[in-house]
Amino acid sequence: MPKLDGTHILERLTKRIEQLEAGDEIADKEIRSLLNDAQRAELDSAWEQQQQLRKNKRARTEQEQQELGWKSKRQVRIEVLKAALATAWDGIEKEFERLQNQAEIRGAKIYFDTLNQALKDGKDNRVAENLANNAMTRAGLKRMDGQLIGTQGLTPRDREIRAMEDAILKRVVSEMDDYEREQYELSQAYDKAVLENRKKQIR
Incomplete structure (x- = not known):
């Protein structure tokens, strides 16, 4: 598979963000293939924090979840991809x-x-x-x-x-x-x- 250059990364990051925001399901490998090592570690860390948050603080309603800072895996992915997109534009x-x-x-x-x-x-x-x-x-x-x-x-x-x-x-x-x-x-x-x-x- 040919190595992606910066223009490919921009296009694919934008597309994946749009798909996630539209509610589409995307395989984990598709997400991770667009991230560098540091960004993959950031994604893993952010989701690990969310899992710990759920263990330590229970929430019964959606409002309580928001107040406690709960995020879905989709939301975590979108945040990390948007940060990666901003970095790609900077370079x-x-x-x-x-x-x-x-x-x-x-x-x-x-x-x-x-x-x-x-x-x-x-x-x-x-x-x-x-x-x-x-x-x-x-x-x-x-x-x-x-x-x-x-x-x-x-x-x-x-x-x-x-x-x-x-x-x-x-x-x-x-x-x-x-x-x-x-x-x-x-x-x-x-x-x-x-x-x-x-x-x-x-x-």
Whole structure:
């Protein structure tokens, strides 16, 4: 089973919380698979406290149960999952950076492997570049030539992730002060210059 990344965790935590709040039954292993070791320990500890509370303090009515702080296993699960969801959101920007770095490395490999193979096959530079960029489009990655591909060739999940990335980037940029925005714009200009230089070297 492939390892879940931060975007998968966000989606699945949200879904499980909605299911629990709707009264659906969910297997314990489904809940625990979305938690890290510390969160699993927190879940176990919270339920153990509830069991001890029931042993030590009896309640005859629902009102007495609430006053004594009784919680159902469903309520305990929801609380722990909501805390895990908040933690996942706190780290999502760093997770997107990690995924973006992975995508850039993968994209560069696809691009240059395809480009080099096309040149070996006797294609001229322009055709080889087009073939390499098309390979990146098929992989759902950003093209080296900067041509926008929109959502062509992307799965629904790829489109959702791209929309989330765009929204987070816009929010981060909007919260920058003048100095940070200037540094960001310089970084964008540098990346563009590096890309143009790579393309010139290839030719």
